[in-house]
Amino acid sequence: MILLDSVTKTYPGDTKPALDSVSLHIEPNEFVFLVGKSGAGKSTLMKMITKEEMPDSGKIIIGGIDLDYVKKRHIPGYRRRLGVVFQDFKLLPRRTVYENVAFALEIAGMSGKEIRKTVPKVLELVDLSDQAKKFPDQLSGGQRQRVGIARSVARQPKILIADEPTANLDFLTTGEIIRLLKKINDFGTTILVTTHNENIVNTLQKRVVTMKDGKIVNDQKNGGIYKLDETPQPKLVRNMMQAPGHALKQRPRRVIQ
Amino acid sequence: MVGKKNKKKEEEIKVEDPKTLKKAAKSGLRTMRRTRKHHPLREEGRIIKYGTKGFARNFWLSSAATVVMSITLIILFVTVVASVILTNTADMMRDKIDITIYFKPTTTREILDQMTETISADSNTKSVVTSDSAEEYEKFLTENAGSDEIINVLDDEMKALMISKMQATMRIKVYNVDNLDSIKGIVENDETFVEYLDDEKQPTYDVNQVEIATITSWARIARTGGIILAAVFLVISILIIFSTIRMAIFSRREEIYMMKLVGADKRFIRGPFLVEAELCGVLAGIVAASVSYFGFMWLAPRLSGYGINVDEIVGLLQSNKLIIMFLIFIGIGIIIGRVSSRLAVSRYLHKA
Numbered sequence: 001m002i003l004l005d006s007v008t009k010t011y012p013g014d015t016k017p018a019l020d021s022v023s024l025h026i027e028p029n030e031f032v033f034l035v036g037k038s039g040a041g042k043s044t045l046m047k048m049i050t051k052e053e054m055p056d057s058g059k060i061i062i063g064g065i066d067l068d069y070v071k072k073r074h075i076p077g078y079r080r081r082l083g084v085v086f087q088d089f090k091l092l093p094r095r096t097v098y099e100n101v102a103f104a105l106e107i108a109g110m111s112g113k114e115i116r117k118t119v120p121k122v123l124e125l126v127d128l129s130d131q132a133k134k135f136p137d138q139l140s141g142g143q144r145q146r147v148g149i150a151r152s153v154a155r156q157p158k159i160l161i162a163d164e165p166t167a168n169l170d171f172l173t174t175g176e177i178i179r180l181l182k183k184i185n186d187f188g189t190t191i192l193v194t195t196h197n198e199n200i201v202n203t204l205q206k207r208v209v210t211m212k213d214g215k216i217v218n219d220q221k222n223g224g225i226y227k228l229d230e231t232p233q234p235k236l237v238r239n240m241m242q243a244p245g246h247a248l249k250q251r252p253r254r255v256i257q
Numbered sequence: 258m259v260g261k262k263n264k265k266k267e268e269e270i271k272v273e274d275p276k277t278l279k280k281a282a283k284s285g286l287r288t289m290r291r292t293r294k295h296h297p298l299r300e301e302g303r304i305i306k307y308g309t310k311g312f313a314r315n316f317w318l319s320s321a322a323t324v325v326m327s328i329t330l331i332i333l334f335v336t337v338v339a340s341v342i343l344t345n346t347a348d349m350m351r352d353k354i355d356i357t358i359y360f361k362p363t364t365t366r367e368i369l370d371q372m373t374e375t376i377s378a379d380s381n382t383k384s385v386v387t388s389d390s391a392e393e394y395e396k397f398l399t400e401n402a403g404s405d406e407i408i409n410v411l412d413d414e415m416k417a418l419m420i421s422k423m424q425a426t427m428r429i430k431v432y433n434v435d436n437l438d439s440i441k442g443i444v445e446n447d448e449t450f451v452e453y454l455d456d457e458k459q460p461t462y463d464v465n466q467v468e469i470a471t472i473t474s475w476a477r478i479a480r481t482g483g484i485i486l487a488a489v490f491l492v493i494s495i496l497i498i499f500s501t502i503r504m505a506i507f508s509r510r511e512e513i514y515m516m517k518l519v520g521a522d523k524r525f526i527r528g529p530f531l532v533e534a535e536l537c538g539v540l541a542g543i544v545a546a547s548v549s550y551f552g553f554m555w556l557a558p559r560l561s562g563y564g565i566n567v568d569e570i571v572g573l574l575q576s577n578k579l580i581i582m583f584l585i586f587i588g589i590g591i592i593i594g595r596v597s598s599r600l601a602v603s604r605y606l607h608k609a
Contacts, residue, residue, distance in 0.1 A: 092516070
């Protein structure tokens with residue numbers, strides 16, 4: 001479903017490549033976590049998939065589409081076939097929840113009748129039926145991310161990629177979002193999620209691909225885990241983390257192993 | 258059917274088999290290109306809907322753009338009207354200028370007609386009106402018809418005396434007041450003219466020379482200055498409106514980026530912004546045309562009192578050409594709004 005073959009990318013002005021001969025094959029209906037420190041190359045890889053960036057070399061095939069053949073004018077059509085969830089939600093601020101979800105269907109040329117039928121169902125899926133008329137700035141972070149997910153799945157894409165979908169959310173909301181992504185995966189959608197949150201990764205027991213310095217350094221099928229950084233934390237932070245149930249415990253500094 | 262075929266081909270993909278891979282990838286691309294058929298009317302309807310909603314939801318930004326557009330359109334109107342009024346007033350004053358030549362009281366009607374023929378042959382002569390002494394006397398009576406004190410003292414003796422003293426006159430209107438040399442040449446060199454020219458009263462073209470020069474230069478300034486000012490204000494107006502719309506779109510550049518990321522076509526992203534700018538243009542056109550119309554109609558009688566010629570503009574505004582004026586304002590508003598918005602959106606459209 002997602003295939004990267006020896007993909008290399010170096011940004012202009014950089015000496016080290018952001019992606020260094022990365023090869024990755026994700027099967028249909030898989031749920032894959034892409035983990036790694038900042039600067040490991042996760043976001044560049046995601047941008048390659050959404051065709052925001054072009055590789056210097058290598059081949060990328062997404063859902064049977066060779067991205068080499070996708071010309072500039074075909075990019076919107078290609079992106080409509082993907083579901084994309086963003087860290088900062090990327091909702092249209094001057095449109096209501098309903099209109100944000102409907103937008104994804106309107107740009108695909110769906111009729112008004114189909115849209116009126118589909119949007120309420122998708123909002124029900126993300127449990128936002130009662131928020132349809134609200135604007136994004138009237139919602140909490142978790143609700144906004146659920147709108148983002150609703151928009152990305154409204155067209156029923158075969159692939160959904162989520163770039164740090166829980167980075168701006170608290171522990172409880174993170175759990176909700178991940179449960180939602182799991183539910184979407186159960187419907188048959190292939191999901192690729194980048195994250196820093198070891199709790200999510202360790203709880204879900206799915207495939208974990210670890211990146212470091214632009215390379216894939218580890219690929220653990222089914223039940224992959226990744227551990228906290230062993231680097232000593234400042235005393236105050238360490239104490240707070242040790243306090244039972246404290247939110248900070250869920251978000252310590254970490255490295256990928 | 259297509260979906261099933263694709264699924265089958267995806268299953269066949271093997272990283273080690275580049276031929277199969279390429280075949281499957283191209284097949285996927287073909288499927289992607291066979292996207293849902295777009296209905297232009299449906300899309301247009303959605304673009305208008307979101308453009309209108311965007312205009313209402315960005316009320317303060319839309320209002321600011323509309324006000325700026327209205328003000329610049331009014332300035333443009335004032336510049337054009339001022340230029341027309343100034344030119345018309347100068348022309349009116351030039352039109353009032355005539356050359357009066359005085360002849361001896363003994364000049365007969367036949368001689369006057371003969372001289373009229375001579376002067377009319379000059380290409381600068383627009384019209385010639387002559388009166389002999391008797392006609393001048395009649396004119397005097399008409400002009401003083403209300404003054405009993407004057408009329409009562411005019412007995413036959415006085416009448417005969419006045420006719421014998423009153424000069425015959427020739428009033429010449431010319432096309433070009435700047436060049437009176439040819440007419441002057443006839444008056445000074447033609448034998449009949451020289452013979453009958455009055456010794457006491459000189460032709461007035463020398464007397465009016467300074468006024469003629471002043472009015473002529475005013476007319477020239479009005480005409481060329483008006484064109485230059487209108488052009489300058491048009492450029493300034495376009496720049497101000499463009500900057501206002503660009504600022505409005507700059508504050509929403511993230512939206513453009515988001516729309517691109519979720520797969521919206523350029524047309525679908527750009528459309529609502531264009532509709533918003535066009536709505537600004539329509540409203541600004543209506544506001545500017547209304548303010549200009551009522552403002553000018555209020556001001557016109559007051560300007561007229563100062564001898565300023567507002568007749569042409571008032572005539573235009575009172576005729577059915579008023580609707581044309583409104584349409585021109587709205588048209589200018591729409592064109593400037595659309596062009597500015599398109600340029601501003603394109604800047605961010607190409608970035609994502």
